[in-house]
Amino acid sequence: MQTSLTPETLRSAEGREADAILRACVHCGFCTATCPTYRLLGDELDGPRGRIYLIKQVLEGHAPTHRTQRHLDRCLTCRACETTCPSGVRYARLADIGRGVVERAVGRRPWEALVRRLLRATVPHPRRFGPLLRLGQLAAPLLPAALRRHVPARRPAGAWPPARHRRRMLVLEGCVQRAATPDTSAAAARVLDRLGISLVRVSGAGCCGAMSHHLAATAEAHAFMRRNVDAWWPEVEAGAEAIVITASGCGSVVKEYGELLREDPAYATRAARIAALARDLSEVIAREDLSTLEGIGRGRRVAFHSPCSLQHGQRLAGTVEALLARLGFELTPVPDAHICCGSAGTYSILQPTLSTRLLADKVAALEGGAPAVVATANVGCQLHLASAARSPVRHWIELLDGPSPRGG
Amino acid sequence: MAHPELIVALKRAAPSASVLHEAEDLRPYECDGLTAYRQTPLAVVLPTTVAEVQGVLRVCHARRVPVVARGAGTGLSGGALPLADGVLLSLARFNRILAIDPLGRTARVQPGVRNLAISEAARPHGLYYAPDPSSQIACTIGGNVAENSGGVHCLKYGLTVHNILRLEVVTVEGERVTIGSEALDSPGYDLLALMTGSEGLLGVIVEVTVRLLPLPERAQVLLGAFASVEAAGAAVAAIIAAGIVPAGLEMMDRTAIGAAEDFVHAGYPRDAEAILLCEVDGNNQEVSEHVLAVREVLLASGATEVRTARDEQERATLWKGRKAAFPAVGRISPDYYCMDGTIPRRRLPEVLRRIAELSAEHGLGVANVFHAGDGNLHPLILYDANRPGELERAERFGGQILELCVAVGGTITGEHGVGIEKIDQMCTQFASPELAQFHAVKAAFDPAGVLNPGKAVPTLHRCAELGAMHVHRGQLPFPELERF
Numbered sequence: 001m002q003t004s005l006t007p008e009t010l011r012s013a014e015g016r017e018a019d020a021i022l023r024a025c026v027h028c029g030f031c032t033a034t035c036p037t038y039r040l041l042g043d044e045l046d047g048p049r050g051r052i053y054l055i056k057q058v059l060e061g062h063a064p065t066h067r068t069q070r071h072l073d074r075c076l077t078c079r080a081c082e083t084t085c086p087s088g089v090r091y092a093r094l095a096d097i098g099r100g101v102v103e104r105a106v107g108r109r110p111w112e113a114l115v116r117r118l119l120r121a122t123v124p125h126p127r128r129f130g131p132l133l134r135l136g137q138l139a140a141p142l143l144p145a146a147l148r149r150h151v152p153a154r155r156p157a158g159a160w161p162p163a164r165h166r167r168r169m170l171v172l173e174g175c176v177q178r179a180a181t182p183d184t185s186a187a188a189a190r191v192l193d194r195l196g197i198s199l200v201r202v203s204g205a206g207c208c209g210a211m212s213h214h215l216a217a218t219a220e221a222h223a224f225m226r227r228n229v230d231a232w233w234p235e236v237e238a239g240a241e242a243i244v245i246t247a248s249g250c251g252s253v254v255k256e257y258g259e260l261l262r263e264d265p266a267y268a269t270r271a272a273r274i275a276a277l278a279r280d281l282s283e284v285i286a287r288e289d290l291s292t293l294e295g296i297g298r299g300r301r302v303a304f305h306s307p308c309s310l311q312h313g314q315r316l317a318g319t320v321e322a323l324l325a326r327l328g329f330e331l332t333p334v335p336d337a338h339i340c341c342g343s344a345g346t347y348s349i350l351q352p353t354l355s356t357r358l359l360a361d362k363v364a365a366l367e368g369g370a371p372a373v374v375a376t377a378n379v380g381c382q383l384h385l386a387s388a389a390r391s392p393v394r395h396w397i398e399l400l401d402g403p404s405p406r407g408g
Numbered sequence: 409m410a411h412p413e414l415i416v417a418l419k420r421a422a423p424s425a426s427v428l429h430e431a432e433d434l435r436p437y438e439c440d441g442l443t444a445y446r447q448t449p450l451a452v453v454l455p456t457t458v459a460e461v462q463g464v465l466r467v468c469h470a471r472r473v474p475v476v477a478r479g480a481g482t483g484l485s486g487g488a489l490p491l492a493d494g495v496l497l498s499l500a501r502f503n504r505i506l507a508i509d510p511l512g513r514t515a516r517v518q519p520g521v522r523n524l525a526i527s528e529a530a531r532p533h534g535l536y537y538a539p540d541p542s543s544q545i546a547c548t549i550g551g552n553v554a555e556n557s558g559g560v561h562c563l564k565y566g567l568t569v570h571n572i573l574r575l576e577v578v579t580v581e582g583e584r585v586t587i588g589s590e591a592l593d594s595p596g597y598d599l600l601a602l603m604t605g606s607e608g609l610l611g612v613i614v615e616v617t618v619r620l621l622p623l624p625e626r627a628q629v630l631l632g633a634f635a636s637v638e639a640a641g642a643a644v645a646a647i648i649a650a651g652i653v654p655a656g657l658e659m660m661d662r663t664a665i666g667a668a669e670d671f672v673h674a675g676y677p678r679d680a681e682a683i684l685l686c687e688v689d690g691n692n693q694e695v696s697e698h699v700l701a702v703r704e705v706l707l708a709s710g711a712t713e714v715r716t717a718r719d720e721q722e723r724a725t726l727w728k729g730r731k732a733a734f735p736a737v738g739r740i741s742p743d744y745y746c747m748d749g750t751i752p753r754r755r756l757p758e759v760l761r762r763i764a765e766l767s768a769e770h771g772l773g774v775a776n777v778f779h780a781g782d783g784n785l786h787p788l789i790l791y792d793a794n795r796p797g798e799l800e801r802a803e804r805f806g807g808q809i810l811e812l813c814v815a816v817g818g819t820i821t822g823e824h825g826v827g828i829e830k831i832d833q834m835c836t837q838f839a840s841p842e843l844a845q846f847h848a849v850k851a852a853f854d855p856a857g858v859l860n861p862g863k864a865v866p867t868l869h870r871c872a873e874l875g876a877m878h879v880h881r882g883q884l885p886f887p888e889l890e891r892f
Contacts, residue, residue: 001443001742001743002443002742002743023742023794024742025738026443026734026738027439027441027443028482028543028546028738029441029482029547030482030546030732030735032480033522034545042501043454043498043501044436044437044500045428049481053435054435062435064432065432067430067432068432086671086736086738087735088671088739
């Protein structure tokens with residue numbers, strides 16, 4: 001597509017990157033077909049192609065207003081468009097750049113700014129988010145039903161096996177997951193332990209930085225990333241095989257650490273190495289000998305919700321489904337499996353109307369096949385789906401955690 | 409803001425939030441799938457009911473404000489290019505499938521329903537909608553009707569016009585009329601055929617009843633690789649001559665193969681100069697026989713490799729690459745100009761040779777993708793719009809390709825429509841008395857010229873200015889070529 005970005009924009013590395021991305025777009029419109037918001041709203045401005053155009057006009061020197069910001073805010077960053085795009089347009093990167101530029105130009109309305117500040121000040125910090133969540137859980141019986149369903153039930157993590165194996169991998173416990181679903185990482189540790197791998201928690205590591213990154217708080221996001229690089233580095237040097245991420249949303253960002261910190265001379269090399277070691281849990285498990293787990297799923301009907309960060313962000317569509325099928329689970333059909341559930345990080349809080357519509361559609365699609373359990377691979381999707389689903393919603397690793405049919 | 413009175417009137421006809429009129433909101437609507445032509449409209453309206461469409465048309469008709477209808481904006485001839493003094497009427501929100509009749513094998517759908525969504529909804533009933541333009545994932549049925557879209561399956565199952573039964577149309581005066589019926593034929597003139605491919609010049613389509621076909625018991629695709637485009641072209645003729653009517657017969661040249669392979673990783677042979685994709689469908693026995701027959705023909709025509717899809721997934725992947733071939737070319741060139749000429753199949757080798765010569769003359773690359781079975785060419789001219797002069801060169805090159813198509817006995821459009829892109833070539837295709845008749849048809853529906861003016865049919869004045877008025881068979885460009 002033809003571009004004429006302002007000379008000022010083209011002077012920055014970011015501006016040149018945006019130009020290259022824009023020029024890869026040929027405006028074919030295939031992306032609109034798989035964009036959740038375009039499907040709901042039917043407005044070019046609420047689809048990827050229109051948002052690309054909105055960003056293009058800003059970078060070409062047309063001053064944006066809050067209207068452009070609203071359309072960029074409505075994007076889930078689910079990246080379904082990237083999977084669909086035949087021309088290989090790196091939409092999410094362009095959206096990051098565009099959101100930053102627009103926010104610097106038009107700022108935020110006071111209420112929006114406050115909500116975003118509060119989110120950034122609590123969610124990525126387990127020491128703040130954990131107690132708040134506990135408070136919510138304690139008060140849950142007193143809350144009205146509409147509010148109560150948004151408070152996840154308390155889950156005991158269970159035992160974490162001692163690091164007894166020669167093979168060691170690191171785990172990102174993350175922020176929300178550590179407080180809300182601590183059983184996920186613990187279950188991963190137990191399953192991997194049975195497969196001969198010790199999963200190691202590293203103190204000092206925390207939020208992956210995704211939330212700040214997507215709220216255009218770049219410096220804050222980079223600080224989280226650097227903290228994780230520092231925390232993991234000694235273990236990496238000591239021979240840890242991989243960094244296992246059990247929440248695909250975090251995984252898609254950790255895998256981009258190299259890219260995101262490439263301008264930081266002190267961290268670029270280490271960040272690239274960390275990114276190269278990052279693995280989604282499904283990638284790790286699928287490569288191991290699973291004979292001790294064979295048949296564990298027999299007779300269990302599962303609807304799997306593939307998070308966007310897994311299928312579009314990390315391009316791992318089908319990995320978990322194949323794994324579950326191999327272990328004997330019966331996967332129920334899920335129409336429109338490529339469409340987002342509406343969780344999308346902080347989207348469910350910042351765009352409740354659209355998020356709720358997507359959630360209703362997703363729950364109907366998942367439960368249409370009458371599964372006994374809904375499984376997913378990302379804490380955000382898990383909590384979001386659980387707020388509306390009748391079936392229990394679990395991280396898929398929990399389905400593998402338990403006595404094996406062969407007593408292994 | 410220009411025309412505040414018009415905006416007020418539009419906001420009375422449709423909810424005010426669905427009337428866009430600030431430049432910031434309008435610019436993303438300035439082009440469809442053909443980005444070389446851009447124009448921001450006065451306003452964009454996004455109605456959700458037929459009554460709103462009627463209201464918008466009444467408002468515009470009373471004020472003689474031009475109206476351009478738009479579906480998904482995937483068209484490649486600029487049919488949905490807005491007009492500076494006009495309203496762009498988006499039908500994208502009409503995206504509901506209203507009814508599927510599995511016994512009658514029909515579907516009643518709103519115009520903004522995506523082509524592929526119809527087949528997806530029909531699949532549980534063992535049915536599908538046959539015309540499948542490459543953009544079928546995104547393009548809408550309303551746009552398909554307006555352009556009489558084709559697709560891979562059209563060789564065997566016909567174009568859009570052969571697969572629809574009834575249209576609900578809003579006239580320029582805002583009147584709702586039904587054209588066609590559930591029956592295969594209706595009394596009176598065949599207005600359904602007239603509306604199909606009328607490119608938004610005669611009315612606004614607000615509902616379509618399509619025919620559905622039973623899913624074939626089995627479909628199989630063969631891939632044949634060739635060391636020359638000419639050999640692949642000869643194989644196409646040989647397949648048809650062997651009495652086989654494939655469900656699809658498509659060709660891609662080396663450049664297109666590389667770009668598509670980068671996207672789908674289908675395992676296309678990158679070193680082949682051309683590949684043919686040949687799909688056969690029907691009952692099990694019929695397909696088995698045809699697969700063997702096609703394989704023999706391909707090998708006898710000099711295929712260096714013949715491959716059959718191992719399973720349904722591989723078959724889907726092989727087609728996905730072909731269907732994504734246009735935009736995948738975006739990986740190797742910042743811009744491309746997609747042509748849509750048709751030629752008699754037997755002229756394929758010479759036309760391809762001439763296109764290669766023109767490519768060298770203009771210094772612009774070409775990727776060739778075609779519906780080989782029905783002689784519909786899609787040369788993609790590769791250019792860079794950021795380099796001054798390249799678009800103009802690409803346009804000249806494209807114009808010459810279309811004139812070449814006409815010269816060998818073909819036409820300037822197979823399925824993408826004329827739009828704004830091929831308007832000048834219409835002067836080559838038709839003589840002035842013929843164009844005058846087209847204008848008479850237009851005037852019968854829309855005497856004031858409010859609906860998509862300036863598209864599809866050139867004014868006689870425009871043709872006269874081009875100096876193409878008196879070009880008749882003997883005086884066409886490329887006089888050295890034998891006439892069809």
